[in-house]
Amino acid sequence: MDREGSGWTMNLNAAATSLHSVNPSGSVGLALNANVLVLNRFYQAIRVVNVRRAFSLLCRDLAEVIHIETDNKGQSKWQNLNFQDWTELSALKSTFEPDEFDWIHTVRMQIAVPRIIRLLGYDKLPRQDVKFNRRNIYARDGSRCQYCGKKMPSTELSLDHVLPKSQGGKSSWENIVCCCVKCNVKKGGRTPEQAHMHLITKPVKPKRSPVINLRLADERYSSWRQFLDTAYWTVELK
Numbered sequence: 001m002d003r004e005g006s007g008w009t010m011n012l013n014a015a016a017t018s019l020h021s022v023n024p025s026g027s028v029g030l031a032l033n034a035n036v037l038v039l040n041r042f043y044q045a046i047r048v049v050n051v052r053r054a055f056s057l058l059c060r061d062l063a064e065v066i067h068i069e070t071d072n073k074g075q076s077k078w079q080n081l082n083f084q085d086w087t088e089l090s091a092l093k094s095t096f097e098p099d100e101f102d103w104i105h106t107v108r109m110q111i112a113v114p115r116i117i118r119l120l121g122y123d124k125l126p127r128q129d130v131k132f133n134r135r136n137i138y139a140r141d142g143s144r145c146q147y148c149g150k151k152m153p154s155t156e157l158s159l160d161h162v163l164p165k166s167q168g169g170k171s172s173w174e175n176i177v178c179c180c181v182k183c184n185v186k187k188g189g190r191t192p193e194q195a196h197m198h199l200i201t202k203p204v205k206p207k208r209s210p211v212i213n214l215r216l217a218d219e220r221y222s223s224w225r226q227f228l229d230t231a232y233w234t235v236e237l238k
Ligand SMILES: [Zn+2]
Pocket: 145, 146, 147, 148, 149, 150, 179, 180, 181, 182, 183, 184
């Protein structure tokens, strides 16, 4: 079946951009905030993507779902499922285990958001470095202003150069922190000392993706752990 041609991608992308998920039991979740762990062909964790990207890979048969079920004896069972199999399994899950998943809705059906996908043609190794970008800085700092300690939505946060650029401060993991607009204005072009403000945590470069650390704290992502427990991902969670 030519899924691209039948409008799968379009429907899913529309769903992924315009809808929040509502799971069948009625509670509203933000499925689109969910993350999906991406493995390479050799089952090594290589990155974390958003739901929209994950479905785009699945629809084009560039990836498959790795579905892991743990029975009540704690034994886990793996399944490798293509997109078609996954939509069929989703139909069953929506009836019997709606609370186990986040859901997105398309014109035709609802589909469970997979937790893990595996790229079928990608055999590069995981990157060794955590990307220095806004998302990872927010994640490292737990979306908390590093001066007043308040947790905020990302729209109300900004990035602060601890040692201001004007005083020679660099854009680096050690010199950039998450900061609320109010504290940013208060601090102005000064160092924390000059502004009589204190950092709640010393900023450091994370050893692995802070987004992964955040998700691992959530039970829904427990299936990720077995793929992160390799030589590369050796840092224990605190
Ligand atoms: Zn603040």
